[in-house]
Amino acid sequence: MTAPTLITLAALCTLLPAVAFGAEARAPSAAELKAFHAYYQQRFPNDHEAQPRFAITHAGPAAPWSVAASVESAPRRGLTPLCRMTRIDFSYDKAWLAADRPRQFVWLARGACVTPAAPVELMQRMPDSDVIALLAHAPALLPRARLIMAGSSACASQRSFPFALVALDVGNGGAGAGGEEMAGLIFRSDRNTTAQVWLRKSGADLDPWNVSCQPP
Numbered sequence: 001m002t003a004p005t006l007i008t009l010a011a012l013c014t015l016l017p018a019v020a021f022g023a024e025a026r027a028p029s030a031a032e033l034k035a036f037h038a039y040y041q042q043r044f045p046n047d048h049e050a051q052p053r054f055a056i057t058h059a060g061p062a063a064p065w066s067v068a069a070s071v072e073s074a075p076r077r078g079l080t081p082l083c084r085m086t087r088i089d090f091s092y093d094k095a096w097l098a099a100d101r102p103r104q105f106v107w108l109a110r111g112a113c114v115t116p117a118a119p120v121e122l123m124q125r126m127p128d129s130d131v132i133a134l135l136a137h138a139p140a141l142l143p144r145a146r147l148i149m150a151g152s153s154a155c156a157s158q159r160s161f162p163f164a165l166v167a168l169d170v171g172n173g174g175a176g177a178g179g180e181e182m183a184g185l186i187f188r189s190d191r192n193t194t195a196q197v198w199l200r201k202s203g204a205d206l207d208p209w210n211v212s213c214q215p216p
Contacts, residue, residue: 023057028067032056032092036069039096047071052090067092073102075113079128082106082135083113106168108135123169123186130183131168134199137206138165138185145185145197145208155195155213163187163195173198173210182209 028036036052044050050071058065069090075083086102105119120135142163149155167186172179183206185197193214200209 023059025055025057026065028054028056028069032067035092036090036096039090040071043098069096072115075115077113078106079132081108081110082128082132083109083115084122085113085115085119106131106135108132118164118166120165121167123167126168126170126183133206134168134183134185135165141185141197141199141206141208142187145195145211148197148208148211149195149213152211152213154215155211158189158191158193158195158213161189161191161193163189166194169196171198173200 040047040050040052052069052071055068055070056065069092071088071090073086075085078084084104084106086104088102089099090096091099104122104125105115106122107116107119122131142165146159149159164187165185166188169184169186170181171184173182173184180200182198182200185199187195187197189195195211195213197208198210199206201207
């Protein structure tokens with residue numbers, strides 16, 4: 001990741017969208033800003049250009065504040081047209097702590113690699129060519145996955161929800177230990193539910209094979 005040092009107040013006060021529906025948000029306090037600045041400089045002494053974003057929310061007056069921040073690397077080009085970047089997440093509970101490892105995000109762009117509003121998280125390492133194929137085919141695969149959702153008690157009520165692709169994964173296809181390794185598309189709905197679509201590869205074709213859903 002390329003550098004951040006002097007973190008301006010304007011940059012530090014940029015808020016991430018609230019993650020919970022109906023959550024209240026606020027800007028970081030002076031103490032939280034100072035603590036983050038000190039922690040980040042100690043942890044990443046050569047990073048002088050970071051623009052941290054804060055997500056400070058709570059569900060109501062009686063609920064504690066959840067204090068978090070993230071710092072993203074500059075986008076870089078993979079195999080054309082793939083772009084990628086990393087994000088380090090931080091949480092605050094009397095002191096700032098960084099996540100164990102950076103999260104990886106990807107998207108497709110023929111022009112310059114400019115980070116979009118909602119890049120797709122790459123949960124497992126995979127070849128750039130496979131990532132490109134999954135990102136490119138996801139919009140066409142979702143309607144076919146909805147047909148499978150109709151036969152699942154956990155998914156049937158959600159199959160008409162608007163979904164957006166949020167992550168790519170690799171796993172056993174939802175079949176338990178010993179299942180065939182498959183690529184997975186993770187979609188999130190406008191109701192904050194998720195649907196994981198496992199894909200079986202046959203030659204150059206990708207076919208939805210199994211779907212699991214988080215209930216509303």
